[in-house]
Amino acid sequence: MKLVNKVAVVTGGGSGIGAEICRAFAREGALVAVTDMRREAAEQIAAEIRDAQGQAxxxxxxxxxxxxVEDAVCKIEKQLGPLDIWVNNAGISRVVPFLDCSDDLWDLILNVNLKGTFIGCQVAVRRMLPRRRGVILNMSSQSGKVGNSHYAAYCASKFGVIGLTQSLAQEFAGDGIRVNALCPGVVFTPLWDEQTKDYARKRNIRPEDVRSxxxxxxxxxxxxTPEDVARTAVFLAGDDAAYITGQAINITGGAVMH
Ligand SMILES: NC(=O)c1ccc[n+]([C@@H]2O[C@H](COP(=O)([O-])OP(=O)(O)OC[C@H]3O[C@@H](n4cnc5c(N)ncnc54)[C@H](O)[C@@H]3O)[C@@H](O)[C@H]2O)c1
Incomplete structure (x- = not known):
């Protein structure tokens, strides 16, 4: 097992990719704090992990x-011990033509995806610094590497996550803290339930044809799949990746190669 007794916080752990990262970390022996805006969803995943003899x-x-977030992390450390791993996974996406993107929608997407990652990083680094070790994983996307029509706010947020990741990796590498980003391609999670219709409209195809x-x-x-992403997260969180920081790893089946 690669993460035995490591204390890991995963945001947006109540669904999709985040939930799978929680399951995979727990299978590797981590003590997992499954966190989500929707507490019931987080508890459902934590209970499932406990049923499988994991710690969550x-x-x-x-x-x-x-x-x-600050208040929650104090309680998490009190219950589980000092943080080893923090995964900024929570995120939202909307498919909207640029000229229809309101200020409110822009703020919403940037607040969750980019500011939320900034806050998670700051809270985690503050706690990891005194121990001179820790791993942070930030969820970017292939949309953090390549722009895409009708995804201006989402792409801006995910490009921003990579800039933040590289900056922190530089700033804290000497303090034993590694910071990397994950860049998945398309993974059909509940996030896609929300946007399939709008994506179909953008491409002028039927919603049932979006997948193919x-x-x-x-x-x-x-x-x-969420498993493809979770396996990469386990690798980056563990000591096998001890010499890897400041990277933004594509998990796209070859769709993006830079
Ligand atoms: N699914 C994809 O195709 C895909 C591709 C690339 C990147 N991503 C990224 O992966 C991450 C997870 O996506 P997913 O597909 O699993 O989505 P999802 O919708 O299945 O899960 C996201 C979770 O985040 C939670 N969440 C949303 N806003 C929150 C907030 N403000 N605070 C706390 N929790 C919040 C939701 O309640 C939900 O449980 C996101 O950052 C997303 O941008 C997804």
Missing amino acids: FSWGFDVSDHAT YLEEKIPCGRLG
Whole structure:
């Protein structure tokens, strides 16, 4: 096992990719804080992990509210011990033509995806510095590498996550803290339930054809899975990745190669 007794916090752990990262960390022996804005969803995943003999507890907080995150992390450390790993995974996406993107929608997406990651990083680094060790993983996307029509706010947030990741990796490498970003391609999670109709409208195809339309563009011939991303997260969180920091790793089946 690669993460035995490591204390790991995962945001947005109540669904999709985050939930799978929580399961994978727990299988590797980590003590997992499954956190989500939707506490019940987080608790469902934590309970599932405990049923499988893993160690997991749930907390509810909104990643874009600094005071609430700070309060939660104090309680997490009190219950589980000092932080080893922090995964900024919570995120939202909307498919909207640029000229229809309101200030409110821009703020919402940037607040959750980018400011939420900034807050998570700050809270985690403050606690990791005195111990001179720790790992931070930030969820970017292939949309953090390549721009995409109708995704201006989302792409801006995910490009921003990579800039933040590289900056912190530089600033804290000498303090034993590694910071990397994950860049998945398309993974059909509940996030896609929200945006499939709008994506179909953008491409002028039927919603039921979105999946095959996207699949055809991927060299490996299939969409990504939460497991594909979680396996990469386990690798980056563990000591096998001790010499890797400041990277933004594509998990896209070859769709993005830079
Ligand atoms: N699914 C994809 O195709 C894909 C591709 C690349 C990157 N990503 C990124 O992966 C991450 C996870 O996406 P997913 O597909 O699993 O989505 P999801 O919708 O299945 O899960 C996201 C979780 O985040 C939680 N959340 C949302 N806003 C929050 C907030 N303000 N505070 C705390 N929790 C909040 C939700 O309640 C939900 O449980 C996101 O950052 C997303 O941008 C997803």
